[in-house]
Amino acid sequence: MFDFIQNHILTLIIFIPVIGGLIILFLPERHNLIRWSSLIITLIPFTLSIMLYAGFDRSVSGFSYPGGLQFVERYSWIQAFNIELFLGVDGLSMPMALLCTMLCPLCVLASWGIDKGIKGYFFLFLLLETGMIGVFCALDFFLFFISWEVMLLPMYFLIGVWGGPDREYAAIKFYIYTLIGSLMMLLVIIYMYLSATPHTFDMTRLAQLGAGMEFKTLCWIVLFIGFAIKVPVFPFHTWLPDAHVEAPTAISVILAGVLLKMGTYGMLRVNYMMFPDVTFKMSMFIAVLGMINIIYGAFCAMAQKDLKRLVAYSSISHMGYVLLGMASLTEEGLNGAVLQMFNHGVVAAMLFLLVGVIYDRAHHRRIDGFGGIASVAPNYAVISFLAFFAALGLPGLNSFISEALVLLGAFQKYRIITAVSATGVIITAAYCLWTIQRIFLGKLNEKYAVFPDINAREFISLLPLGILVIVLGIYPHPILALMKPTVRFINNLITGSGI
Amino acid sequence: MNIEIKEIVFISIVLLTIAPCSVVAFSRNILYSAFALFFTFIGTSGLYFFLDADFLAIVQLAVYIGGVLVLLLFAILLTKNIDDIKKTNTISLRRSITAGITVLVLFFSLFFVFLSTGWTPLNGGAAYPNGTIHELGRLILSKYLLPFEIASLLLLAVLIGSLVLAGKTVRQRED
Amino acid sequence: MGNLESIRYFAPEGFLSVFIITFLIAGLLRRKTFSKSSFSCIAGTAGLFLTLILELCINTGYPDAIVIFSGMLKLDALSHLFKILCISSSILLFLFSYSSRETSDSLKEPMEYALLILSCTLGMMLLVSSSNLLMMYLSLEFLSLTAYMLTGFTDKNEKASEAAMKYLLYGGAASGIMAYGLSLLYGITGSLDYSGIHRFIAENNSGIILYISMIFIFTGLGFKIAAFPFHAWCPDVYEGALTPFTAFLSVGPKAAGFAVIIRFFYQIFTVRGEGDVLTVLGSADWPAMLAIISALTMTFGNLAALRQKNIKRLLAYSSIAHAGYMLMAAASLTILGIVSVFFYLSVYFLMNFGAFLVVIAVSNEFNSDEIEDYEGLAWKNSKGAFLASMFAVFLFSLIGTPPFAGFIGKFYLLLSILQPENPIYWLAVVAVINIIISLYYYARILKTMFLSRRQKGTALSGFERGQYLQYSLMAGLALFSIIFGIYWSPLNNISMLLENFIH
């Protein structure tokens, strides 16, 4: 039994949620039964990914089947186009898969309050989880695209049906933005499939082909835009605040925690590994975009009235660091970028859960509407302090390490851009503290004299994230060790091809 | 240049077909255009004679004029209510001009194309002195047997269908 | 192959004609039993089912094409597959008419209705396999005439006969122009057989007249598949006719139309070089014409659908758009293009019939086709939820999102266009833009059904026993839409039969 799991682990992780979702559809309509069963269904892949983490070999690197890619499973799916169910994990996708399987149970915990159409909600949520893990583990470009698009449907309904007052606009805007991006990607995927001599979707073989293709730069740009919409990068970011404000708590946690990382993961997996020489030429372009994201996101966050919109813009700013790190083309910069993807996932999830807590109690999110909550809900205040300080990158907590690595790495190539981005740290500190002060400090707003403190369920969903934030700040080795060999491989690949 | 009788007759028949066409197109009264159509069909069957398609001319006379034109007249009479025979035909001037221009454009372009293309006479036109019926019959029952049978099925379906469509109105009147 | 020997291969159509005649005689003799619409529908389905079985087992034998009835019909993979498609769409038409309350009430003469459907199917089967201009024109007329009569069949609402009249007049004009085009083509090449024409054009080059005759002929064909300049009849007829028949119209005759287009262009005007590279025969660059028409059809269909309030008109414009997508594959001048047309048609068969079945089910309840009547359908009761989720499956498949078959269809189309032999990049970009526009109006329906919580007054009745055929049919179509979305190699192997269609 154990070795069956061992050599089918990735397929199990990906397909258990969707099978569980189908089972849920046929369960009797009792709310608690459905909630608990979906919690258990999300916990199974989490335990499996822990086994994955334990068994991961941290010494080997490379983007080829024997070296670098581990837990590889290859089943033929459609012989006609030799599309395969080709799954594998390497240093880049391992942390992301871990983050995704970890956040999902927490989100199920956070969506305990959903009561309308609960079976539909949890089925769509589990389908979403399958899509997400699918993207991270797919090594077949077609499978990558299928799981990329499979997420669209559940997200549209989850934002659209269970969202806030203006959900319809947000849902359709999200759908159109992502669809444009992914259709552009589809064209390039087909073009690459056709220009590979033995037509194949296998990413590892397409990687070797990458250099030889004509229209290479055009493909790179189209793919980059497709992924940039998801990150989101500056000009394409307007869907994020609307989607976040309208989505229910659990969904904006997943949206910020995992979906944003898919954009940067895609860039690293496709743009970086398949077109290294174009990436080398374009690295300055990405650095500038990263800088704009950081500064622009931070300033916009400061101007927001709605707490969730503020956290959304802060996500844009933090993803800017990832972009900058990716563009630095130095080992520590790239390490910082991948670490920042993981750290921001944890911090953003924590922030949105906290916003959810305050929304359940006050049913509004105007930052100025609160005041002095700390005196009436101390536990909640302490955890929010921890989250906000992690967000502003306080040393000793996890975000600082990745931001410092990113800035350190980026400094060696683009000095002015990094100097400007480093000032972003100040603006982030400003709006975080200003928010803390307006909500938690100052005299108690009499409306919330009876503000109930955090309850057990919310606390359990926040605790693991809080521990991770502190532990990864002090000892980042567990996650860092995962990604180092792959990051070195990518860095050598690109700098090698660039000279 | 000597114009034999044949050519004179040909020209007259051509005029016989083209002239009523303008009536069909422009006349205000639907009855007049129906009659004009009658002459056009007569002219066409005349032309068939010139093309040694004698059977075809007869069929044209029998089916087109006997069948289709009669049906048209029936249609006009059945649906002609009291006053609007005149009114029905006038259409806005603007539209007719546009239609006219399109048709003229088509005409001139096709006209030149027809003149310019060299139609390759394949095997010098086997003349059928004693009528084409024998040859036509053989051809239809040998090569084109399937279309012949299918045409019968088609007519059967059309017969039943139009009975049902038209029948409703008749039964409507009774009950 | 002479007439007598080819009777053996003519089994399915032969059986169907004999069935039509016996059906007619039986109908006249026992007027009363046939007057119940359920009986005649079931009898019709049985007949078609037998024809389907005959078609399935008779014609799979021969690897390459057989020309029967001295050049009239050509039985090859194309005709075999498209016949199956047409017969099954007629079977579904019968089943839909059985389950649609609106149809069964308003049909005064179910026997004649069934008869016309059978003859319409026969017309399609012949059209699909005809390889002679006369045969093609005759069966096209046969199909069109029966379609005109079926459109006008119900006298319940006055829209039907008006739609039928428009359909007839527009169709008559189009087929008249096509006849003129055929005469020109005959004049140039001197023969009515596709192979004869092909040989003539191969030997001596033909001037502008060939292209002009092709334009005239394409008028008739374009009318059949409702391509852009010839689409005007489509919305009115779709809205006027009975919903089951509209569903049938949007799949059956359209598939037959595409079969004729493929056979006409790919059998006559193409030659298959080495390494399966197809090149255009004769001076007329018809792939460019098809590509332009496909782009126009797609864009017009999608943009016009954006503002539709009536669900049937919206589905009409969407079917125009899908015709545009399929034309794209036809214009790609590659073997995979032909395969993709059939693949997309079979996927389109599933999702379009499914969508119309839901429209029928909803119009059984509220007997209106306006989109705002679908308000909050998903949250009314369990039946509403079932209908809404089924409609969602079909709509997402029509949009082309991955877990559903629609996406694989579009994937095939894009694949065929971007083939390295002669990739048409601009058309791929137009297609992508159109998919995005189509998302907007499909999502609007989803929005009314799922997202808006404003409950319209009309309550929805529960699952009633009589309608189980309808629900199982819907579930079946949805299941196949999903299965072919995930694992579609069986369908792919079937459509790959078309590979050796041109030789």
Added chain:
Amino acid sequence: MEIITLQSFLIVSLILFLTGLYTIVSRKNIIGIYMGIELILNSSALNFASFSRFAGRGLEGQVFSIFIIVLAAAEAAVALALLLAVFKRQRGIDADKLNILKG
């Protein structure tokens, strides 16, 4: 130069064809439109016949013409039937009235 040549027949049938087209477009009465269709069908039949005679194509052209005439008859039947159905409803056969289907 002799008058009776293929081109002259083609021109005649072209004129017939175009008048037919013009009638379809400019007539307001349904029967008028149908007359246009009849004209077009007639001209194509004439075309087939003239090709079979002049271009020496054998009698296949004439067979096609015969079938065209048959189909024209069938279509006339259907047209009349539908006409009666439309007439019953509207008391008029003015093409303008066919406007219930809009939008």
Added chain:
Amino acid sequence: MQEFVMKYGFLLLVFPLLGAFLNGIFGRYILRRYGEAPIGLLACASVFMSFVLSIAVFLALNDSENGSRIICNAYTWLNAGNLRADAAFLFDPLSSIMILVVTGVGLLIHIYSLGYMKGDSGYYRFFAYLNLFIFSMLLLVLADNMFLMFIGWEGVGLCSYLLISFWYTEKENAIAGNKAFIVNRIGDAGFLIGIFILFWAVRQGLAAAGTFDTEGLSILSFQFLEKNISLLNGIELYGASAATIICLCLFIGATGKSAQIPLYVWLPDAMAGPTPVSALIHAATMVTAGVYMIGRLNFLFAMSPLALGIIAATGAVTALFAATIGCAQFDIKKILAYSTISQLGYMFLGMGVSAYSAGIFHLMTHAFFKACLFLGAGSVIIGMHHEQDIRNMGGVRKYMPVTFAAFLIAMLSISGIPPLAGFFSKDEILWKTWESGHHILWLTGLATAGLTAFYMTRLLVLTFFGKNRGSKKDCAVHKIKESPFSMTMPLIVLALFSAAAGFLGLPEALGGFNRFEFFLSPVFGSHRGASHESMEYMLTAASAIVAVIGIFSGVFFYLVKPELPARIAKKIRPIYNLIYNKYFIDELYSFIFVSGTGIITAVLSAFDRYVIDLTVNLSGYILRLMAHIIDWFDRRAVDGIVNSAAGITLIAGAYLRKAQTGRLQAYVMLLIIALAIGVFYKAIF
């Protein structure tokens, strides 16, 4: 002993962290169940343990004649690419002195605040934050590489934020806390950029020297830097030498943390926190971090004389500037805050003239007497029932003799009266400034010394002498009583230290052996200046005389003729106003930065909401418009074409009402026109 430190050195940090953790998590529970005692005990015990350990370290360093440096490497904290930073702690003379000061003064302040914070609802929170502060300060001081130091650097910033806004119910405290953290953050950004340039420069140097792979090396650790600092001298950055730019960036970080000229505005507002906090953080330990950093990286700063000059100059200017403001303030804690800024200016002056040991010596002595002054002020405030304005005090001498005595000693020491510590450390700096040739800076230093003496006496006189001007009715004269022993004991100890500490660094000129400098020589290297004794005597005498003048003028103005200052103030009204309002620096900053960022934020978010969203909605709008046109085309234009005047224009101008779409001919017309276009096109081309 050395192996003990090598292995268990990090315990020194673990104790305060443990204390902070326990108090933080279980504090509320303990407070409710067992009252305040166990919390205070736990906190003081943890600091006491680390004090004992730091003594052990001191002894270990003393008796180990060979290596004066012990590294205790706990674990490799961060190892990504070429960056390798271990959680390693460096014990050498400099850090041992610092930890002694931190834990010593910290312990005393912990004991003091047991009394001070009695009865406060957030009792456990206060001690948790205080312990956390001790931990981060120790981390800062003991860190072996720049990154780890930066962790401590920001950690202390965090604790100062938490402690300043400890009574967060009042809005001003929260805002003060924010201001402190953000200004610190600006400084830290500079510090961070300094680290990056350093990292980049060292990598460049290494590359120039041929070694590319820096995998194993921990570049940013202090030994590595000290050993091959020579790598830097070749590297240029924007024209200036890399070393100068690095030093200036690091100095910006130092000004942020130690409140020098550009970034000092947060310290006066930081007085909003409880007094022990001001004593510990804003007097003794945190603010000295900048000085320690320069001391620790002396080899780097030595590379660029330009940077040292700038540091010295800013130090001197800040000292004088803060001293002038100090004279015109009335809040007791604000005066002490400005005096801290001024004394820090002294230390930076010392560092600037590369008299590193003098700077550190002054740092230590300043820690003692400034902590004593703050604690004294604290007990006065408690005594006067939270009265902070010295104009409403006076004559406290009679009621709080012990506080008065300790306060007096500390005041004399800070003013630089000879036998006390302040005199020796300040004189050492002045002498080294003069010796290194910066005569103008020496003059400003001397003037500041005079001013310091003046405003300290003013403070002493106005609070402790004369009649009581207590305005609050309930604090009538008889109500003032001495603080409890737990508060006065630390006062006494600190007073003793501030008296005796001077003898540690007795210069030779005055017949003593400068043991302090000898102790620090392994770190700073002992460079014995040209010992022309006579000049040194003259300068020491001069500084003593200046101090005495300051005191007498202070006594004269405020005790003998109390109304005189008011008259002088009237005469020099504009200058007085300028000084009183702290040269309007705060208003200037708030105008430039706060409203500046406000404007930028408003502009960018408006840009985001309107321009970007607009373009997106625009594309949506265009789509709808096109759909409308096509639909209109479908419904109207087809008839439009048909009815348009003699020309095939696609969209008719005239809007034809009567044409209905149902018109069949319109459809056929479209078909025929398409046909005509196709045929015409083909016929022509």
